[in-house]
Structures are given as structure tokens and as C-alpha cells.
Amino acid sequence: MTNRPRVVMVANRDSFFLSHRSPLARGARDAGMEVVVAAGDTGGGRAIQQAGFEFVPLPVTRGALNPLSEARTFAFLLQLYRRQQPLLIHHSTVQPVIYGSVAARLVCDAAVVNTISGLGYVFTSDHRAAKALRPLLKRLWRMALSHPRSRTIFQNPDDRADFTRMGLVHQDVSVVIRGSGVDCAAFLVAPEPAGVPVVVLPARMLWDKGVREFVEAAHLLRAAGREARFVLVGAPDTGNREAIPVERLDAWTREGPVEWWGHRRDMAAVLAGASVVVLPTYGEGLPKVLVEAGAAGRPIVATDVRGCREVVRPGVNGLLVPARDSTALARAIERLLQSPELRARLGRAGRLLAETEFAESVVVRQTLAVYRQLLDGRWPAVEGR
Numbered sequence: 001m002t003n004r005p006r007v008v009m010v011a012n013r014d015s016f017f018l019s020h021r022s023p024l025a026r027g028a029r030d031a032g033m034e035v036v037v038a039a040g041d042t043g044g045g046r047a048i049q050q051a052g053f054e055f056v057p058l059p060v061t062r063g064a065l066n067p068l069s070e071a072r073t074f075a076f077l078l079q080l081y082r083r084q085q086p087l088l089i090h091h092s093t094v095q096p097v098i099y100g101s102v103a104a105r106l107v108c109d110a111a112v113v114n115t116i117s118g119l120g121y122v123f124t125s126d127h128r129a130a131k132a133l134r135p136l137l138k139r140l141w142r143m144a145l146s147h148p149r150s151r152t153i154f155q156n157p158d159d160r161a162d163f164t165r166m167g168l169v170h171q172d173v174s175v176v177i178r179g180s181g182v183d184c185a186a187f188l189v190a191p192e193p194a195g196v197p198v199v200v201l202p203a204r205m206l207w208d209k210g211v212r213e214f215v216e217a218a219h220l221l222r223a224a225g226r227e228a229r230f231v232l233v234g235a236p237d238t239g240n241r242e243a244i245p246v247e248r249l250d251a252w253t254r255e256g257p258v259e260w261w262g263h264r265r266d267m268a269a270v271l272a273g274a275s276v277v278v279l280p281t282y283g284e285g286l287p288k289v290l291v292e293a294g295a296a297g298r299p300i301v302a303t304d305v306r307g308c309r310e311v312v313r314p315g316v317n318g319l320l321v322p323a324r325d326s327t328a329l330a331r332a333i334e335r336l337l338q339s340p341e342l343r344a345r346l347g348r349a350g351r352l353l354a355e356t357e358f359a360e361s362v363v364v365r366q367t368l369a370v371y372r373q374l375l376d377g378r379w380p381a382v383e384g385r
Contacts, residue, residue: 004034006086007371008110010077010096011037012060014044020180020288021092025053027364028371033088038080038096056080060095062239070099077103086110088371094120101144111374112150113367116159117285118307127241138166145169151370153177155285158306175370178310179286181363182295184355189297190272192344197275197337202233202267202289205249205260206242210280210303216326217280218257221334228337233270235263271296275343276336279308282323286310290318291358294350299343301332311358317350 007028011017017025017039025035029052037048041057048055059076061069077100081089089104090113091097097114104112145152145168152174154160164171199218203209211232218230232252236243249260264270267289271277277293277300284307291311293300300318302308312318319335321328336343 004032005088005375006034006036006084007088007090008036008038008080008084008086009090010058010092010100011039012058012062012093012095013042014039014048014055015042016093018044018047021090022048022051023181023183023360024090024364024367025051027368029053031368031371036084036086038077058096070095074099074103078107081110082107084108088113088374091115092117098140098144101147101150105147111371112147113153113370113374114145114150115153115155116163117155118283119159119162138168141168145173149374151175151374153367153370155179156307156310158309159285177363177366177370179291179358179363180288181360182288182291182354182358183360184295184351187268187271187292187295187297187354189347189351192275192340192347193273197228198231198273199228199276199278199333199337200231200233200270200274201278201280202270202293203279203281203287204234204240205232205236205244206240207244208242208282210282210323210329211244213280213324213326213329214278215252215258217330217333220326220330221337222257224334226334226337228275228333230258231274232258232260233262233264233267267292268296271298274298276301276333278329278333279303280321280323280329281305281308284308291354294347294358295354297347297351299336299346300350301329301336311353313349313353317346317353 009021009025017037029035036054038056038058040060045055045057060073073095081103085108088111089100091100092115101112101114104110152169154174154176155178157176160174160176163169201214205211236246252258253260271293277298279287279290279302281303283305286307290300290302294317300312302312302318302320303323304320305323312320314320319332321332
């Protein structure tokens with residue numbers, strides 16, 4: 001421990017912190033803060049410690065609601081905040097936002113920042129269980145986001161408008177910061193590889209990422225004689241209700257319309273080897289993989305839904321299609337497959353947008369400005385950096 005101002009960053013998984021919050025943690029440390037990370041431990045805790053941050057494993061269960069598990073998570077956050085007495089807490093993902101915000105009110109005087117990364121399963125799914133949970137979740141959101149010294153960060157204006165309309169948060173204590181940023185230096189722009197074009201869908205293997213529509217589009221394009229490889233890149237995420245069974249993914253590979261490569265750590269290489277990057281999702285906060293595709297200089301096909309609209313400028317860096325429409329998806333992919341010149345032009349524009357609007361430095365600067373606003377000049381070691 002040090003005498004520097006302390007910020008605790010909380011997420012449901014260590015992997016989420018490493019992929020989405022580590023640049024912000026470094027920025028906070030460079031601004032004079034001591035950073036403590038609390039997250040579900042899936043094997044990434046050592047990497048967090050090696051990056052120079054204290055890591056606290058968070059007991060959290062994803063998937064089906066278990067009252068005892070939820071109570072354990074809440075009790076742990078109470079103890080953590082009582083022990084750490086941070087000056088600021090930044091929650092990401094649903095359980096930390098809800099339980100952490102309430103815990104903070106009870107045991108410490110910390111300022112609270114909550115990042116909302118999309119509406120989530122309960123608000124976007126048509127399943128009966130999801131609809132039944134909505135009234136309860138609305139009450140919990142309202143309680144969590146009413147912390148008297150807090151700011152709520154949304155990743156797109158649609159989510160902010162919906163939360164405001166439902167009375168879950170006041171607009172004057174919320175802000176839109178688009179995404180988590182991308183390290184453009186990690187994605188070098190290279191010429192598209194020669195040979196058969198590769199069309200990639202990089203995402204967690206969830207039904208609501210539009211994987212079914214991608215497979216159907218691949219079927220349509222193969223039937224039309226279009227030569228291309230259609231590749232799924234990502235793990236199923238078994239803790240998510242929308243997870244696609246591994247057996248189904250393996251069957252698609254055997255049947256031939258697509259290839260499933262599983263989880264890949266070398267996403268820069270995957271994107272460099274792609275001709276087109278596709279995300280037919282039903283809704284997002286702000287999909288980082290589309291920003292990474294732009295940084296790699298690759299054209300995008302995505303659905304015209306919240307989050308994707310923030311990244312894709314139609315005809316500039318990509319194409320937008322209606323959600324749940326495999327025929328429209330196939331037509332958009334086909335348009336790009338037919339024109340290497342169009343792919344190159346969209347890719348160049350995507351790289352420029354990544355550098356100017358979605359770079360890590362931009363997002364970190366905007367988020368630290370929220371921190372400083374909440375700290376209100378009371379800690380010059382932070383404010384003066």
C-alpha cells in the first residue's frame with residue numbers, strides 16, 4: 001500500500017479487465033493513483049500482478065442466478081471497500097455495478113464510476129425468463145446508479161437514452177465515452193493476403209452475436225458460387241445463457257459452411273489475414289473488435305444496431321445491414337468480395353477513424369476527466385497531473 005490516492009477497479013472477469021480496462025489502469029497509475037483490481041479469477045490474475053497492480057480475486061458466478069452466490073459477491077465487496085477505503089471505485093459489468101455501488105454507499109465515502117457496456121441479456125432477449133427479471137433489474141439499476149457522488153459512463157447514446165427514459169439514471173450524471181480504446185500500434189496495416197478471401201466473425205460464440213445468420217450467409221454465398229473462407233473466431237463462453245454448444249460449432253465445421261478456430265490470442269494476426277470482418281450482432285455497448293478491425297485496415301460488415309452504429313460509417317469504413325437478416329448480410333459480404341478496391345478504400349478509412357476517434361489515449365483521457373470531475377480537486381496529486 002502507498003499514500004497515493006487509491007482507485008479500485010472491479011469487473012466480473014480478469015480477462016475483461018485485461019482486454020478492456022488495463023489501458024485505463026495504466027493511465028490512472030501514471031496520473032498518480034494506486035490501482036487495485038478486483039475481478040473473477042479465470043487465470044489472468046498473475047498477468048494483472050505482473051502489470052504492477054494489486055489483484056484481488058472476486059467471488060462471482062455468471063449465468064443462472066443463485067441467491068447465495070450473489071449474496072457472497074455482495075458481502076465480499078462490502079469487506080473489500082471497508083478494508084481498502086478507496087477514494088474512487090470504477091465498476092464494469094452488471095454484477096459489480098449493482099452490488100458494488102450499493103456496497104460503496106454503505107461502507108465508504110468513495111466516488112463511484114459505473115460503466116454500462118450495453119443493455120445486457122435481460123433487456124435484449126425475448127426469452128420469458130429475461131422478461132420476468134426486467135422489473136427487478138430496473139429497481140436494482142435505479143438503486144445502483146443513484147449513488148450521490150457518481151457518474152455513469154455509457155458506450156453509446158442509445159443506451160444512455162434508454163436508461164434515462166426508464167428513469168434509471170439522471171442524464172446530468174451520465175456521459176458517453178465510446179468504448180475502451182484500441183492500441184493502434186498493435187495492429188499494423190498490411191496488404192490483404194493473396195489467395196482465397198477470408199471472411200471472419202470474431203466474437204464470443206453466442207447466438208446473439210449473429211452467428212446463426214453468419215452461417216446462413218455462408219451457405220447462401222457458397223450456393224451462389226462465391227469463393228471465400230468463412231471463419232468463426234472465439235470461445236463459446238459457457239457462463240452465458242446465449243452460448244452456442246461446442247457440438248454445434250464442431251458440426252458446422254464438419255458440414256463445411258464455416259471453420260471454427262476457437263479462441264485466439266493473436267487477434268492482430270487473425271485480422272491481418274482477413275479480407276472482411278463481420279459482426280452481425282443483435283446489440284452491443286461498443287464492440288471493441290470492430291475498432292480493432294479498423295485499426296488493422298480491414299472493411300467491416302455489421303448490423304445496424306446500437307454500438308455498431310458508433311463504429312461503422314456506411315460507405316466510409318464499412319457496411320451496415322438489418323439485424324437477424326442473413327440474406328442482407330450475404331449481399332453485403334458479396335459486395336465486398338467482388339471489389340478489392342472497395343475493401344481497400346473502406347479499410348484505409350477505418351484505420352484513420354481508429355487513430356483519431358477510438359485510440360486508447362482518447363478513451364483514457366476522457367475517462368480520467370470523469371475521475372477528476374468527481375474528485376473535485378481535493379487530491380492535487382491526481383488533479384495536477
